[in-house]
Amino acid sequence: MIKGAHGLAAASLAEVLGSSPFSIAAHPEAPEVGGMKLGYAELADDPRYADRGAHSGIVFTDLGRPYQGSQVALEDARAIGRVTGVEFSMERATAKSADELARRTSRWVTDDDIHFVLADLPAAALKDLARGLADRPVMLINISAPDDSLRGADCASNVAHTYPSQAMLSDALMQYLVAKGWLQILVLQGPTPEDAALVAALQRAARKFHAQIVETRPFLLTNDPRNREQTNVALMTAGLRYDVVYVADGSGEFGRYIAYETSLPRPVVGTAGLVPTAWSWSWDRDAAVQLQHRYERISPPRRMNGADWAAWEAVKAVTQAVMRARSTAFDAVRDFLLSDKLSLDTVKGNPGSFRAWDHQLRAPVLLSTADAVIARAPLPQYLHQTNVLDTLGIDAPETACRF
């Protein structure tokens, strides 16, 4: 955003880092460093990016692939690298299956010295890829799968997660509901497994924060008059008392017609209304506007979404680990990355680090409407004995992950 040539306008640190003649290699204590190449793995036919959420040419949900998020951070890493003598770069692999990705990634390790791979994959594919690379010196960084199972029973020691877990997202929302005193929750649940997972996470969060789900009512996407009780919002929200309506609708098609249609005048939260998210384009604190503009510059006309943020954060995490570990060696970088020495800017306030028990990145969660961030979790009312960010998601004593 810096413009013109006056004063600090010309004095962007990015520009300076990019053009400074200063050479770290000339420093007597300079570390032995060189190139740091990262990988980026994705599926060509990832169902999450199928052409959905768009009708009559109008896009209702932005589910673009998060590769551009990684490129924003890579630009920053290259600027730093020009000073530190580390050349950051990235290889991208788009494959038809997890098996093919495993073969490609193995070749990366052998031929290209790539050990840190951003994984934009659904849970099942990520699980397969992690298993296929279990004996290789590779760290996968999950940038788009929220599934709690990946941080629980299906966790893998060679996977870290910058994308928040579903438990984190649900806890963030529940903290807000409880803080507002909206303790009685009516749940409207869609038909997909993703919707069921959302509700399961909500149930866990409700138990954790002592809220009550007064009833869970399933809805259907149909116009069959025999199923009117599962399609008509006024009918579905009538006949009981509640403070707030939670909608679990991964499709986005049902949820967008719930607000202002409920039987009681109540707020809507979940996948519609107030949504817990890793990122919102409307977040404007903590240098977020700077990040947003950098993203929009290289990825018009898209706005940054949660997975973009997670991809950006993954590259930043590796960059910082390289800088702080003063090495590009896999073991050194990995050890620092997963250590409590990591203090990673999240552009959301609290600094992030990876949880030792499941490799989930601690990071705040935004609670956002369509065009404004209403709150940032963890809310100040919620405390934790070691790190307030651990009030979000699965804490050490309750983890099912065993590396």
Place this chain on the structure above:
Amino acid sequence: MLGPLPAMILVVRFAQRLVLAVIWLAPVGQLQAQDRPSRLTVWDIRIGEPASAIPDGFVNYACGTDGGPPSTPLANFTEFKKCKPDPAGLHEVYFEYDDELEYWARALDLKAEIRMYAGTTAYEFPVVASVLFDDTGLARGARLVTDPRQLLSRDRNEFWVLADFIRHRFGDNGWECTEFPPGEGESPAGSNFIKNHCEKTSGGLHLVLEQRYFQKKGQLLVDPYTGKPRPGDYESATRFEMYDAAFPVRKTGSN
């Protein structure tokens, strides 16, 4: 104000030391204050200078809303005429401080610098900042109002204290202040009731400063129905305006 060349030299040095500090873990405190780049702030704007002479080093220009959120976006200060004049004939242009240094300080995890470069601030208090231009494009005034939308190091509970910093900046003496009694339904926040209006003319500037810390009618620290705390239910604000002393001042707006 630094010219472009000295500023660039300073930033080059700063960047080198930043990276050295990060890479070799040298104490960041070793960085000399004079080596740190300084971003433009509201204090770098001189009352009386034309819009075209104000350095274009801020961001997110927009028409102002009497110290409130931005309205019509502008390219820079020179588009001030797009903003509807207030009753005194002044066009209010909102702006924010550039956050690029904050972005890099965060990237390099430099906590002191993050705090230094965070948000649009005065004395680390988050503020809505604006410049007031007359029809000829001269900056006739500037306005700072504490901004509860920004979450920075200063809590909203402290916002009324900014007035003390500003009062000290322009000299503690010579202020003519009126302390207002509680209006209907107004009461102290805790044990404090602060509601004043101060003015001072000094150095060619007419200064107007208001402090607020109390509860308005309907604001309660404890909900009378649920018994639960309502922690944000109070006013805490500072509103500051400085005008060209030769320009007729209008009554400031808060109550």
